[in-house]
Amino acid sequence: MISSRAVRAVVQRVAEASCRVGGEVVGAIGPGLVVLLGVGSGDTENDVDYLADKVLNLRVFPDAEGQMNLSVQDASGGLLVVSQFTLLGDVRRGRRPSYSDAAPPEEADRLYRLFVSRLRPSGLAVATGVFRAMMDVALVNQGPVTILLDSRKLF
Numbered sequence: 001m002i003s004s005r006a007v008r009a010v011v012q013r014v015a016e017a018s019c020r021v022g023g024e025v026v027g028a029i030g031p032g033l034v035v036l037l038g039v040g041s042g043d044t045e046n047d048v049d050y051l052a053d054k055v056l057n058l059r060v061f062p063d064a065e066g067q068m069n070l071s072v073q074d075a076s077g078g079l080l081v082v083s084q085f086t087l088l089g090d091v092r093r094g095r096r097p098s099y100s101d102a103a104p105p106e107e108a109d110r111l112y113r114l115f116v117s118r119l120r121p122s123g124l125a126v127a128t129g130v131f132r133a134m135m136d137v138a139l140v141n142q143g144p145v146t147i148l149l150d151s152r153k154l155f
Contacts, residue, residue: 079125113131
């Protein structure tokens with residue numbers, strides 16, 4: 001079961017990815033990970049730290065034998081982080097998503113920026129989208145490999 005409030009991320013292994021705002025590229029990477037990040041109401045720095053560590057250490061890149069044993073750090077990949085509040089959309093009732101569990105924009109922006117800052121010490125290329133902008137995200141998903149992360153997944 002997943003809590004309705006948690007920092008959520010969809011992580012995709014990519015050959016390349018880019019983010020455009022108004023037709024201009026604002027962030028791009030070669031091989032690496034695209035992280036679509038949604039911040040929930042009540043999320044904390046601990047949630048951000050948990051997800052940043054998970055993203056940096058997920059073993060989703062192939063080793064010499066083709067097994068997914070390498071992290072983005074091991075593979076020297078890039079990271080493209082895009083804020084996506086729609087990950088907090090609740091469609092259990094009706095057909096129109098409710099975003100009441102999403103964090104207020106100021107808090108979501110603060111935690112989004114904190115997440116990005118937690119990735120930068122890795123030394124990897126870290127690109128971003130533009131918070132609250134209408135973005136066009138293009139990517140070539142390799143594998144395909146797509147992982148859903150949630151900072152408060154209950155076992």
